[in-house]
Amino acid sequence: MQLTQHTDYAIRVLLYAQSHPDRLVNITEIADFYQISRSHLAKVVAALTQTGYLQGVRGKKGGLKLGLDPAEINLGTLVTQFEPLNLVECFSDKNQCVITTNCRLKNVLFEATKAFLAVLNQYTLHDLKMQPDVIQFISLKPTN
């Protein structure tokens, strides 16, 4: 059981943008910072922009910034929007499990997922804020 890379990277991008409230950021520097694929990150950023979590500023000095106040970015809402929460086959449209109509597992897993999200609902991006000096330290470290 793990979050998709898409959701994981979405949270990381928002954390990075939050750590630089005084300037715009861009995809290349975020990819360099986390040492992750730029092309994958571009898709994540597109989704974050489309959903309003990020705001793009056009132009030569353009870039990205948070589209919402960090205290308004609820983790549970974010994960629900980005993550396919199909715990087992019968949660999805492509379900072919023969016992579906007679199986109680789905309800139990649904209840457990609700409890999982209820915890995330208690936190916002603001609660995850990283120390600016640590961000700066990591940025300055050689990547080799």
Add this chain to the structure above:
Amino acid sequence: MQLTQHTDYAIRVLLYAQSHPDRLVNITEIADFYQISRSHLAKVVAALTQTGYLQGVRGKKGGLKLGLDPAEINLGTLVTQFEPLNLVECFSDKNQCVITTNCRLKNVLFEATKAFLAVLNQYTLHDLKMQPDVIQFISLKPTN
């Protein structure tokens, strides 16, 4: 976020064995019943036997049966044993995320996973018991 097929199939195998308390079952019939890969199922059955959830009976009339009372098979324990609960990269040994030491996300996801498992801990295999007549009905349906 989804359970691995390994865990999903493990639960299905136990549900099937529970539905046939009066006789031994075997891998072929379980694969036929669920219409899933026999070879994948064989690995799952091996793991269930090794952990004591299933008991193998050798011989010409051999087969498999539950190794524990259904009321003793706790869903939370089973999922914890079968499922890699590495929600994001930093939960695993292969973690390379640069912000790990300064990131609060791990604790939040750990708390959420605990809540997820706490729900599963409230249920046993016995609680998921299927109606025997429905199992029989599904078994009799033509699979085309």
